[in-house]
Amino acid sequence: MENLNKKPLSYLALFGIALGLFVIFSQLAAYAQTDLYVRGAGRLIPIAIPELCLRSGVAGDINQIPQAISRDLDLSGYFQIQNPASFIERPGHCGEPVWSDWSVLGSDGVVRGEVDVVSGQLNIKLYLYDIAKQRAVLGKEYSGDLSQVRKIAHKFANEIMRIYTGESGPFGTRVAYSSRLGRFKELFVMDLDGANNYQLTNDLGLAISPSWLPDGSSLIYTSYRRRQPDLFIANLGTKRAVQITNSPALEIGARFFNQSDSFLVASDHGGESAIYLMGRDGRPIKKLAGVKGSIETSPAWSPDGSKIAFCSSRGGGPQIYIMNSDGSDQRRISYVSSPYCTSPRWSPKGDKIAFVCRGMGGGFQLFVSSPDGSSPQQLTASGDNEDPTWSPEGRYLIFATTASRGAGNFALAMARVDNPVMKLLTNGRNSETQPDWGPLPQ
Amino acid sequence: MIFALLTFVGTGCACRAKKVGGPDNIPVAEAGDVLRDVNFAFDSSQLDATARKILADNASWLNANPSKNVQVEGHCDERGTNEYNMALGARRAKAAADYLVSLGVAASRISTVSYGEEMPLDPRHNEEAWARNRRAHFRILN
Numbered sequence: 318m319e320n321l322n323k324k325p326l327s328y329l330a331l332f333g334i335a336l337g338l339f340v341i342f343s344q345l346a347a348y349a350q351t352d353l354y355v356r357g358a359g360r361l362i363p364i365a366i367p368e369l370c371l372r373s374g375v376a377g378d379i380n381q382i383p384q385a386i387s388r389d390l391d392l393s394g395y396f397q398i399q400n401p402a403s404f405i406e407r408p409g410h411c412g413e414p415v416w417s418d419w420s421v422l423g424s425d426g427v428v429r430g431e432v433d434v435v436s437g438q439l440n441i442k443l444y445l446y447d448i449a450k451q452r453a454v455l456g457k458e459y460s461g462d463l464s465q466v467r468k469i470a471h472k473f474a475n476e477i478m479r480i481y482t483g484e485s486g487p488f489g490t491r492v493a494y495s496s497r498l499g500r501f502k503e504l505f506v507m508d509l510d511g512a513n514n515y516q517l518t519n520d521l522g523l524a525i526s527p528s529w530l531p532d533g534s535s536l537i538y539t540s541y542r543r544r545q546p547d548l549f550i551a552n553l554g555t556k557r558a559v560q561i562t563n564s565p566a567l568e569i570g571a572r573f574f575n576q577s578d579s580f581l582v583a584s585d586h587g588g589e590s591a592i593y594l595m596g597r598d599g600r601p602i603k604k605l606a607g608v609k610g611s612i613e614t615s616p617a618w619s620p621d622g623s624k625i626a627f628c629s630s631r632g633g634g635p636q637i638y639i640m641n642s643d644g645s646d647q648r649r650i651s652y653v654s655s656p657y658c659t660s661p662r663w664s665p666k667g668d669k670i671a672f673v674c675r676g677m678g679g680g681f682q683l684f685v686s687s688p689d690g691s692s693p694q695q696l697t698a699s700g701d702n703e704d705p706t707w708s709p710e711g712r713y714l715i716f717a718t719t720a721s722r723g724a725g726n727f728a729l730a731m732a733r734v735d736n737p738v739m740k741l742l743t744n745g746r747n748s749e750t751q752p753d754w755g756p757l758p759q
Numbered sequence: 760m761i762f763a764l765l766t767f768v769g770t771g772c773a774c775r776a777k778k779v780g781g782p783d784n785i786p787v788a789e790a791g792d793v794l795r796d797v798n799f800a801f802d803s804s805q806l807d808a809t810a811r812k813i814l815a816d817n818a819s820w821l822n823a824n825p826s827k828n829v830q831v832e833g834h835c836d837e838r839g840t841n842e843y844n845m846a847l848g849a850r851r852a853k854a855a856a857d858y859l860v861s862l863g864v865a866a867s868r869i870s871t872v873s874y875g876e877e878m879p880l881d882p883r884h885n886e887e888a889w890a891r892n893r894r895a896h897f898r899i900l901n
Contacts (some may be wrong), residue, residue: 495841500785502877522784523877526842539845540785545872546845567849567873569841583846588853590846612846628843634802635843657802659840673840681839703840724884725837751841 334711358619361397362481364390365419366428369402370411374434377463382441385470386428386477388510389488392740393478394713394733399424419448426454428477437462443473445480455480457646467512468758487708491755493517493527493536494729496747504538505749506553509731511742517551518558528572537561537580538754541753548582548599550680562599564632571595574618581605581616581625592616592627606645617670618642619663619688626650626661626670626688637661639688660704663688666711669734673694673703683716685734696737703727706754715742717750786832786898788878794819794820794829794897796880797855798890804850814855814868817887817897825868831856832896833873836879836889841875848873855895870900 366383390396405418407676411431419427438460445455455476459469459561490509495502498516504524505582507514518524522541529536535552542549548561549570562568573580583590591607592614606613611631618625622716626639626689629649636658637651651658655674662671669685676682681701686693696702700720706712714734715738717727721741728745729752732738745747790796794817797810806814820827833852835844864890881888886887 329782348781500783500787500878520784521782523874525845525877544784547773565844565870571843585846585849590849612843612850615840615842630802634859635839657839659843675839679838701838 318468334379344370351357362395362425363397363399363423363426364426364428365399365401365404365422366390367401367406367410368408370409370431370435371427372411372431374432379432379439379441379463379466380472381466382416382430382443382470385467385510385512386474389474389486390477392474392510392731392742393474393486393734394572394738394740395478395482405565414446414448416448416451417544421444424448425610426477428473439466439471440465441466445477448563465470468506476693480725484710484712487710487754487757489758490709491533492706492729492742493529493755494717494743494749494752495527495538497748504536504551506536507742509742516555517553526569526571527689528570528753530573530755531575533759537557537573537583539567541572546695551595561597562595566625568595570615572616572618583614583616583627589680590614592625603644605642606638606640606647615660617662620667622667624663624688626663628659628661635659637670637690639670650686650688651684651693652690653684653695658684662705662707664707664711664734665709668711671705671707671714671734673705683714696732696734697739700724701727702752707750709757715752715754717752722744765801769809785874785878789896790833790880790881791897792889793899795814796894796896799851799893800849800897801889801893804833804836804847804854806854809857810818810855814858818859818864819869821864822862826901829859830871830898830900831859831869831871832878832898833871833875834878834892834894834896835876837876837879837884838893839876839896841877845873848875851893851895855897 325612366387368380387398391398406415414427425560427446433440441459443457444453474488475486491506493506496505502523503516504518504527506517506582520542524540525539527536535550537550539546540637545565546567547563548571549558551558568584569580571580571582579594582595584593590612593601593603594603595601608631613629615628616625623642624639628635629638634656636649638647638649640647643758657675658672660673671685671689673681674684681703683696683705684693697736703729705714705716715731718730721728722745726745727748727750729742729749730739731742795813797813831852833848835848856869856871879892881891
């Protein structure tokens with residue numbers, strides 16, 4: 318066991334809430350929203366999210382809640398967030414909405430709420446009003462302190478998603494990624510909306526290919542902190558990393574399934590790059606795919622664990638293959654007229670595989686197809702787009718894209734798979750790559 | 760939540776400050792000097808005639824300097840995905856190392872490592888830069 322980061326500087330906590338809020342807001346500002354239209358957007362639902370009503374007490378900045386809900390619903394790709402500067406109703410209005418103040422703005426829905434503060438504890442009631450029906454269609458009550466308001470906002474955003482789309486949203490989840498820090502690459506973790514971004518590793522080398530353990534407690538990744546590519550598991554709570562492998566061989570692209578003691582990984586410890594099932598002790602349990610002279614990499618579980626997608630160059634250039642989890646029945650599934658396809662990720666719904674192919678213009682583009690390779694669909698069209706990772710509920714992809722900042726400078730973006738309008742999650746200043754979308758909070 | 764956030768932020772700052780001047784775990788990208796780099800075609804670890812001539816020179820030098828060990832680094836251009844390029848870099852390093860062994864350099868003197876596309880020699884985003892960055896580099900260890 319080793320300390321990833323040295324002792325926490327607990328005195329910093331004394332700066333307390335004020336600095337915390339500053340961090341959150343500065344991050345929100347840093348990740349200002351820019352939409353990059355990949356294909357034509359469908360109709361967006363106009364929704365208004367005014368400031369909350371403060372019924373009693375002094376609450377600090379409770380309007381983090383409408384701000385966080387606005388950001389979430391914008392990222393969702395289903396809504397047009399109406400500009401608060403256009404609102405007629407007084408900010409912080411209590412009681413029922415003034416219906417005509419919203420219908421005249423064309424709002425389909427209004428998200429409002431009220432807050433009571435009793436000795437530092439917040440009681441928060443949030444409502445979604447249907448302006449045409451002139452009634453609340455959703456109401457939830459939450460309690461907690463100021464440090465929990467963002468979490469509450471994400472929960473309510475997920476409820477709003479359920480009302481409008483029939484399915485809860487991915488908000489409240491976290492994203493791990495690898496980013497440049499001078500010559501080095503280190504791992505970072507942020508909330509999906511860009512808040513609470515922090516540097517996890519300080520390996521002073523290459524910390525790459527992070528992948529969440531299914532319980533969200535830790536990340537398995539490849540690091541050169543011993544001057545060779547080894548696997549480590551870093552615990553986000555204790556900030557300690559356990560070294561899993563220790564050899565000059567390359568192990569990369571480790572992926573756990575459930576809370577099992579084994580994971581898939583690409584390793585060349587046998588002299589050829591192959592896909593292995595490996596134990597937490599770093600010992601290979603079974604070689605699942607390997608062909609002499611071929612590169613096998615980027616294994617990905619199907620959601621039920623019965624199949625594995627992976628990348629193999631056995632036919633010449635790299636292409637996407639699937640196999641059963643015991644290694645049997647290996648077959649190619651990528652047929653999109655590209656000599657170079659990599660990075661498969663199986664949708665949590667099981668119905669699609671996302672992957673990356675080099676396009677006609679030379680750029681790398683995202684595709685999804687059925688797991689058997691049928692009905693391939695191209696999702697992106699400009700720049701380079703790499704490393705797709707699915708939302709836990711299977712409707713969205715996060716990926717690294719150069720579409721916003723140009724060649725070599727990757728930012729993370731999120732898009733609906735069924736209507737891919739890119740929403741930027743990071744600003745691309747440190748070439749953020751290899752995102753891995755964490756599980757829903759437990 | 761905010762307190763937890765502060766702990767993380769504080770920790771990140773603390774360890775950065777602490778480790779200034781500490782050992783780097785990856786070398787700086789540099790062009791070969793005594794031992795020249797060999798280059799590869801896109802998505803290939805094949806050694807062409809030019810590469811074999813350079814490797815023959817490198818093998819002569821290593822055979823004339825038997826006390827020196829060498830680490831062969833495999834590198835890729837930025838195109839393609841990071842994980843695939845890591846594996847491709849490993850194959851390039853191995854192809855170059857195997858050829859040195861075939862020319863009489865003891866395998867025990869040679870180690871290999873891949874840096875994939877993470878350590879470009881030329882940071883530009885064009886064909887000329889990509890061609891330079893697809894390379895095996897030979898780092899003399901002692």
